Amino acid sequence: MSDTEYRERAARQARTALLISTGIVLVACIAFGTVSVFRDSCTGSFDRAPRSVVLGFFEAMTRGQGERAQRCWDSAAYYDLGAGCSQICLARILGTEYRLVDLTLSEPYSEGGRARITASLSVTCPDREVVHRSEIVLDAIGQDVPWRHWKILRSSLGGPLAEPWCK
Numbered sequence: 550m551s552d553t554e555y556r557e558r559a560a561r562q563a564r565t566a567l568l569i570s571t572g573i574v575l576v577a578c579i580a581f582g583t584v585s586v587f588r589d590s591c592t593g594s595f596d597r598a599p600r601s602v603v604l605g606f607f608e609a610m611t612r613g614q615g616e617r618a619q620r621c622w623d624s625a626a627y628y629d630l631g632a633g634c635s636q637i638c639l640a641r642i643l644g645t646e647y648r649l650v651d652l653t654l655s656e657p658y659s660e661g662g663r664a665r666i667t668a669s670l671s672v673t674c675p676d677r678e679v680v681h682r683s684e685i686v687l688d689a690i691g692q693d694v695p696w697r698h699w700k701i702l703r704s705s706l707g708g709p710l711a712e713p714w715c716k
Contacts, residue, residue, distance in 0.1 A: 586696045591621035599654055599687050602699045603668045606685070610706070613644030623688055623700040634707040642707040645715050647672040650680055664689045666699065670706060674715035681714045683707070 589597040592605040602621060609617035618639060619627055626632045634642070651671040657664050668685040688702040708714040 589698055591617070591700075593617070597698050599666045599668065599699045600652070602687060602701070603652060603654075603670070603685055606701060606704075607647070607649060607670070607706070610639065610643060611646050615640070615643050618643065621701050623702050626688075626700075626702050632702065633704045634710070635704065638707060638710040638713070641710070642713050642715070645707070645713075646675045647706075647715070648675065659691060662691050664691050664693075664697075665702070672706070672714075676715070681708065 587595050587597075589595070589602070589605075591609075592601045594601075606618055606621035609615075609621065619636075622635065627635050629635060630637070649670065649672055651669075653669045655667040655669075657666050659665070666687045668687065670683050670685065671680050672683065673680055683704070683706040685701055685706060686703040687699040689697045689699045
């Protein structure tokens with residue numbers, strides 16, 4: 550065999566290896582993208598239902614998981630003092646072992662082209678039987694698409710910043 554045949558064979562093998570590796574990388578990127586679009590950061594699963602988001606936030610808050618609780622919020626609303634018990638307030642009550650008495654969700658409604666749901670929660674403090682009522686407003690895109698994620702826009706869970714429910 551001549552040197553030309555060896556060079557052609559080596560070039561053909563290099564092209565084949567490049568094509569196969571490109572295909573593998575492409576499949577991996579598509580799989581990662583699909584998982585990223587459908588996996589919810591608040592619940593830590595593919596369950597993106599509004600009830601699951603509220604329960605995921607409640608669980609993260611009572612267990613003292615600040616980063617997970619923050620992932621349940623809309624990023625701009627989390628730092629907004631007008632959003633109720635958000636960043637500063639949440640830092641004070643994180644880890645309080647509230648007990649959930651009742652959770653009800655409103656029907657989705659539209660506000661400013663966005664979909665909203667209001668969750669009404671009734672909770673008690675660990676050492677008292679006084680029932681505190683709060684609302685959590687969830688926000689999502691207006692269209693009912695399979696990749697819609699619900700995020701907290703406002704929350705009164707935990708009480709006002711100056712007077713938390715449980716001390």
